[in-house]
Amino acid sequence: MFENLTDKLERSFKILKGEGRITEINVAETLKEIRRALIDADVNYKVAKTFTDEVKQKALGQDVLKAVKPGQMMTKIVRDELAELMGGTATDIRLEGTPAVILIAGLQGSGKTTFSGKLASLLKSKKGRQVLLVAGDVYRPAAIDQLKVLGGQIGVEVYTEEGNRNPVEIAENGIKYARQKNYNVVIVDTAGRLAVDEAMMQEITAIKAAVKPSETLFVVDAMTGQDAVNTAREFNERLDFDGVVLTKLDGDTRGGAAISIRSVVNKPLKFISSGEKMDALQVFHPERMADRILGMGDVVSLVERAQEQFDEEEARKLKKKLVKNQFNFNDFISQIQQIKKMGNLKDLASMLPGMGKMLKNVDIPDDVFKQTEAIISSMTPAEREHPEIINARRRERIAKGSGTTMADVNRLMKQFDDTRKMMKAVAGGGMKMPKMPGGMMRR
Template identity: 65%
Template sequence: MFDSLSERLEGAFKTLKGESKLTELNIAQSVKEIRRALVAADVNYKIAKEFTDTVKDKALGQENVLNAVKPGQLMVKIVNDELVDLMGGTVTDIDIKGKPAVILIAGLQGSGKTTFSGKLAYHLKGNRRKSPLLVACDVYRPAAINQLSVIGEQINVPVYKEMDNQNPVEIALKGIAHAQAHGHDVVIVDTAGRLSIDEKMMEEISNVKEAIQPNETLFVVDAMTGQDAVNTAKSFNDRINYDGVVLTKLDGDTRGGAALSIKYTVGKPIKFVSMGEKMETLDVFHPDRMASRILGMGDIISFVEKAEMQFDEEKAKKLEKKIRKNKFDFNDFLEQIGQIRKMGDLKSLINMIPGMSKMTKNLDIDDSAFNKVEAIIFSMTPQERNHPELMNLSRKKRIAKGCGHSIEEVNLFLKQFDQMRKMMHKMSKMPGMGTGAPTGGSGKKLGGLAKRRARRKR
């Protein structure tokens, strides 16, 4: 995500390396490179020029101040502030007041609408303690209704559907009535994908919106389409006047143009960003955190928040006791892997940690990285999982045969596990050190900090 843009911006800041202060000449050179980086990221030239003109003016105003700050660092600060402002400045929440609140989902064909509808239901159910109902109003593609049904079953959220009804307005109204009768406090209406040039389909989505009067209308955009996505979002907004934008497929080859310029062009905030197919991979859009990621500074607050959502304090206390007694076993390790998986896409998580995006740039990291480890552990007996010290050659050979990996791979894993176990035990003895989990020990302070900062930004 934004790798190319991040590299180009880093190159722009390097033009100030070795300079003792900002001058009109080095500012102009750096700003020129920043403009090139934005245009290469598929940001409209007019927006890129206006952005860099503002950066230049602010940088020129800093020529004779803050001499203790390096010019490159000062320019990063200015660009960061302007990126935050360009992408909307602050977090914009969705309106889920009402009994029930109604959210209408619109978007282009293939933008990821149906998957997003499921992710939003999962998000509202888990993070906002809501009881959502999904309503299938894509009457043109039977597979879409089936897809929503499968997603609903996966996340344990009911789906209202009428296979024989071809009127999306009727289905939406009946779905809302069903939600009222069955105690659902949020209704998410998934509509058919459409093209902005298809007058019949545009008329249909307008009629659905007028009939159901949603609290919130969200327009789903494929982030990989760049500036085309921005243009399409504008034409849709002119027609249905939606409330916010959702950027999907941010885990793909995203140049960044849509995320950077859609708020400027359309005047509507980005409310959610989505990456991957997993239901957990939906994030509330934070302009400041996205700017930090673009500039290669990571997003540790989002990382901590994701960890906290999967964290059980009672389990952590038990785990800490086991680590202190050097009793951490393979079952504990499996549980930790499970928690990491629930947090979302592995590479995206790693890239939230400051400095890690450069280190993992050329590495193919995904959830399959855990598959070998899990296969090895699952090939152990319950006794072996509870007592790592039982491992001997005959047990290793049996495990290797059972998991389909070589004895060398099994030995390597066991060696790494032993080293990790010893290190965790050693660290647990240090003053002020807990399990390193998001709450408990020093992590508790970090988690609290994340929450306080998040509340202030909201």
């Protein structure tokens, strides 16, 4: 995400390269390029203009330390202003009431139903809540079935009323059912339309008045750019929602909606969503997003994702095995499974400073580990436990069983051996972590 904007901002900062100080002349040229970059990224023109005016005010007269170059100082100012523009700090979701009711609104196709499932999964797994999903979309074909499927995937009950075409009644009855069953959070998925219309607004307003939600979230497709911002404004005027959710952010390389939406509707961006997996939902952190836009990575989010997947006790056991050089293919495949749970690999790699630019034209497919997993699956339990017994005849059998070649098996064996040696050195202290198993990236 944001690849084009990141590149253009980086080029704009180069105008100050070699300059001894920030002046009105060189800052004006830099800000002209920054404003152009923001508008090209589909940022609202007024927002872009106000933003660059704020940056100019802070940059002019700024005392630049000898150790800090003007370009670096400008980057810092732009980073801080971007974070402020997008909200400054993360805004948590309110879960008040018994049960707490969360109302989901938005246009058809924005990803409301998928987001409802993702939010239920997040509240259940990370906040320990007992969640009930209410299927209030009575118009879109298969909407109820979709929510049931998602609920089944994450182990969350879905309340439905087959044949009832009154979404207000369904929402009210769903909340009564939640109280009877001791659910403490109710997420009400509502119908969308292909465009903002009066009937839709009246219906969603009636649902809100009836259920009195502690949180009303407006879901919008990031790929629609400025249309997303305009739609959010129209909804907010009628619905007065509490926060915005941007979906399909992985398909938006411009990022204008994420940058503009807070300024236009004066409501916080609370979640960003990408992909179809139920764990592909993140709390929106403006300062971290500003870092990513400027190519600085997002190491904090990367560490948080890793902590969610890696068990401390298992990590201690693994370290003992590494020190004794007992790391085997069972451990290897276990590490791969944990990494896969963390999310899209390219997205993860881009969280490291500088990696986003390096990976811009590199394809890291979702099935990147498929061949490695096939080869390891073709090994016997003894071979996975004791890799040293895998001789040439065994490698030939493994290659046939996995549908790969001897060269593929040999390559994996060498990578595994190199990884084991490096990880042993790391566990013993003093060395950097090795690269991930090779063959993951292809142009």
